[in-house]
Amino acid sequence: MTIPLLELTADGLANSARRIMARCNELARISSLRGGVERVYLSPEHARANRLAAEWMRDVGLTTHQDAAGNQVGRISGRDPEAPALMLGSHLDTVPDAGRFDGILGVLMAIEVVRLLRSRIPTFPFCLEVVAFSDEEGTRFGKALLGSAAVAGSWDPAWWELTDAYGITVRQAFLEFGLDPSRVGEAARRPDELVGYLEAHIEQGPQLDRAGQPLAVVSSIASARRFQITIRGEARHAGGTPYDMRHDALLGASEIAIAVERLCLAEHHLIGTVGQLNAYPGAVNVVPGEARLSLDLRGELEGTRDRVWAALTRELDQIAGRRGLRWEAREVHTASAMVCEPLLMDVMRAGIEGSGQTDPISLFSPAGHDGMAIGRIADIGMLFLRNPDGISHHPDEYVSTEDIAVGLRAFAEAIVHLARE
Numbered sequence: 001m002t003i004p005l006l007e008l009t010a011d012g013l014a015n016s017a018r019r020i021m022a023r024c025n026e027l028a029r030i031s032s033l034r035g036g037v038e039r040v041y042l043s044p045e046h047a048r049a050n051r052l053a054a055e056w057m058r059d060v061g062l063t064t065h066q067d068a069a070g071n072q073v074g075r076i077s078g079r080d081p082e083a084p085a086l087m088l089g090s091h092l093d094t095v096p097d098a099g100r101f102d103g104i105l106g107v108l109m110a111i112e113v114v115r116l117l118r119s120r121i122p123t124f125p126f127c128l129e130v131v132a133f134s135d136e137e138g139t140r141f142g143k144a145l146l147g148s149a150a151v152a153g154s155w156d157p158a159w160w161e162l163t164d165a166y167g168i169t170v171r172q173a174f175l176e177f178g179l180d181p182s183r184v185g186e187a188a189r190r191p192d193e194l195v196g197y198l199e200a201h202i203e204q205g206p207q208l209d210r211a212g213q214p215l216a217v218v219s220s221i222a223s224a225r226r227f228q229i230t231i232r233g234e235a236r237h238a239g240g241t242p243y244d245m246r247h248d249a250l251l252g253a254s255e256i257a258i259a260v261e262r263l264c265l266a267e268h269h270l271i272g273t274v275g276q277l278n279a280y281p282g283a284v285n286v287v288p289g290e291a292r293l294s295l296d297l298r299g300e301l302e303g304t305r306d307r308v309w310a311a312l313t314r315e316l317d318q319i320a321g322r323r324g325l326r327w328e329a330r331e332v333h334t335a336s337a338m339v340c341e342p343l344l345m346d347v348m349r350a351g352i353e354g355s356g357q358t359d360p361i362s363l364f365s366p367a368g369h370d371g372m373a374i375g376r377i378a379d380i381g382m383l384f385l386r387n388p389d390g391i392s393h394h395p396d397e398y399v400s401t402e403d404i405a406v407g408l409r410a411f412a413e414a415i416v417h418l419a420r421e
């Protein structure tokens with residue numbers, strides 16, 4: 001059976017893009033943060049977002065279920081209902097005080113693309129699945145990609161004891177959400193069940209905007225490591241303690257935050273961030289006796305990332321020695337770099353060209369994505385959509401309805417190209 005070429009009208013695409021934009025706004029209202037967007041793993045908001053996404057999935061003909069790790073899944077058969085599936089997706093969880101599009105856009109584009117392709121899917125040599133991953137950001141438990149790791153069958157039993165800011169463990173949160181921890185393995189998919197994984201995502205930097213192009217093919221996703229570092233000194237009276245008697249943990253932490261920037265700037269495609277820094281006991285009139293900081297390190301090459309972490313531990317030793325402090329670090333997240341599969345990059349490129357954009361650029365993604373986990377069981381490919389100003393993980397994150405329409409066409413064309421391979 002030959003697969004018909006796509007005939008998508010500009011009006012139809014514009015309607016779809018407007019629907020996606022309206023749904024991004026609707027999902028943004030499912031939030032634990034008054035006046036902003038925040039939706040974390042295994043929260044009541046996660047459950048509500050899944051229910052809404054499931055309704056939208058069913059509306060385009062997908063059969064839905066929530067998997068054993070809280071991911072919302074929809075499936076539609078191709079020519080052979082037993083054939084492996086092309087998985088499409090992204091995530092519905094957010095960072096604190098997030099934008100409306102990171103992850104969400106990719107889930108909604110996947111659903112919409114099923115609507116656009118629906119009449120052709122029965123001719124496809126694969127089934128289509130849409131997955132709304134439950135935890136990409138790691139906002140609640142510090143460890144990112146919990147939802148997609150479960151799907152990749154790489155759930156680590158040590159994660160059950162991770163805690164959130166209130167001391168609730170992942171295990172307790174599963175139970176409160178209505179999931180059975182002993183069944184998390186049922187979320188795992190086998191490589192032979194999948195033909196690949198495709199994800200559309202807003203770019204989280206300015207490269208497309210600078211290039212004046214709406215869409216890019218992603219070449220690879222950065223490797224990452226995240227640490228919680230604790231520095232201990234001595235809490236003392238802020239007035240009575242002369243400088244030569246102080247062991248100020250916050251000053252030690254500040255020095256290391258500056259060192260992160262200096263060491264990363266000296267490298268190519270490596271970036272580090274201290275996004276959390278707390279001083280204890282946290283009083284205006286007490287020299288900080290303890291400081292806790294997070295470190296997020298991402299690099300195209302794992303070797304560079306690891307070399308910089310090793311250099312930072314030496315700096316920590318020096319700073320601690322000089323200031324009379326002690327330090328320890330706990331690694332809370334590690335992810336390998338993930339390279340996009342050349343054939344899936346080609347179909348994405350063909351899709352972009354089919355949308356009318358010539359000579360699309362390829363971008364390396366310093367931001368993390370579910371494909372980092374899914375890449376362990378399936379080939380992955382990604383499409384980036386322009387983000388004017390490059391702002392993400394912030395309420396001002398934005399993508400235009402026009403670019404969503406172009407992106408949808410490219411995404412749909414890419415899937416048809418793959419089906420015709």
Ligand code: GLV
Nearest residue numbers: 136137367368369
């Ligand atoms: C999440 O978006 C991440 O890249 O850390």
Ligand code: MN
Nearest residue numbers: 095102137393
């Ligand atoms: Mn994000």
Ligand code: MN
Nearest residue numbers: 102103136369
């Ligand atoms: Mn994301």
Ligand code: MN
Nearest residue numbers: 136367368369
């Ligand atoms: Mn990310």
